[in-house]
Amino acid sequence: MQQVEIIIQGGVPTVKVNCVKGRSCKDITRALEKALGETKTSKPTAEMYEQTQQTTKASY
């Protein structure tokens, strides 16, 4: 199962993608970042290249 948790505080979304392998993780967040606005920080973690998790913050 693919799971995405988005926490929004002060208008700033923090996105966590779990259980998605490799580039598909980035594909999911890319569309989200485009919809939510300019990316504040986008830091692919080592896990993205292996198995699972990425955290992204966006502001608009």
Next chain:
Amino acid sequence: MSHITTLNLFITDLEALDSACKRLGLELVRGQKTFKWFGRFMGDYSGQDAAFRHGVKVEDYGKCEHAIRVKNSARAYEIGLVKRSDGKPGYQLIWDSWQGGHGLCEKVMYQRGGKSNADKLKDWYAAEVARKQMRKQGFSVQAKQLNGRVQVLCSK
């Protein structure tokens, strides 16, 4: 008396804003060209978030492209959506928060009188944008209010 300020929020998706408004007991009225405020600029507010510091002319206070109003309240002030002053697509929001906008602020802020700058409205707008986007990607989505923040859970 006439604290017209910006909400530091740029709107590009009116449909998502409409959904966020409904959730908060507000109503987005498309095409409403004026919004309710004190009605006359008294020169009594010039903080960093003052609307005139963000490209909105004082003589245009009260004018807008669309408006947000509090449902079932004749007294509450309203929020105006005006075109972004930087020329980019979308809208910026301006409002008069004097005396809590007579009921408006408590709808869009987590804490009355706080410096949240309509955080609740911002959070739910972002949540509705995210919900829409994630559904397009085939996720089932649930959003809920937590203490001072919104959680959106998506799975497929």
